[in-house]
Amino acid sequence: xxxxxxxxxxxxxxxxxxxxxxxxxxxxxxxxxxxxxxxxxxxxxxxxxxxxxxxxxxxxxxxxxxxxxxxxxxxxxxxxxxxxxxxxxxxxxxxxxxxxxxxxxxxxxxxxxxxxxxxxxxxxxxxxxxxxxxxxxxxxxxxxxxxxxxxxxxxxxxxxxxxxxxxxxxxxxxxxxx
Numbered sequence: 001x002x003x004x005x006x007x008x009x010x011x012x013x014x015x016x017x018x019x020x021x022x023x024x025x026x027x028x029x030x031x032x033x034x035x036x037x038x039x040x041x042x043x044x045x046x047x048x049x050x051x052x053x054x055x056x057x058x059x060x061x062x063x064x065x066x067x068x069x070x071x072x073x074x075x076x077x078x079x080x081x082x083x084x085x086x087x088x089x090x091x092x093x094x095x096x097x098x099x100x101x102x103x104x105x106x107x108x109x110x111x112x113x114x115x116x117x118x119x120x121x122x123x124x125x126x127x128x129x130x131x132x133x134x135x136x137x138x139x140x141x142x143x144x145x146x147x148x149x150x151x152x153x154x155x156x157x158x159x160x161x162x163x164x165x166x167x168x169x170x171x172x173x174x175x176x177x178x
Contacts, residue, residue, distance in 0.1 A: 004047040011057030020063050052076045124160045
């Protein structure tokens, strides 16, 4: 599936007349447009994830519930790409089993290390993918910004390659924050 990427000032996700209305914000890249992009979702959307970059705007609880019913995750990151909110649905009847499995994983040192590496690798892979999607948009607007992001992707790839040899929690945390 696809990722819907929203950025800028004044992003909104709300329910209007039973449909989820998603309005993209204004930014340096789309400020020249008079009308902001608006997407209305009334059935199963063609995306499974919404990534919101920025801290200006609003999302209603009702829209989060409807998006959750459609299986759409909503992820919020700051301007540096650091996660500050993640909304996704957890199956209701399987939650106690999930909690038990999480505890079992926590007490098993080998599984805990594997899980730590997996989480950090997923974070880095997600950031690389996000930057690759962003770079295609930027090449149309500004090649200088595209080169900067391309260098950031190469840097993230170097850290990703070091992940397999990292065995301490401290080293994993260093790699995940670089």
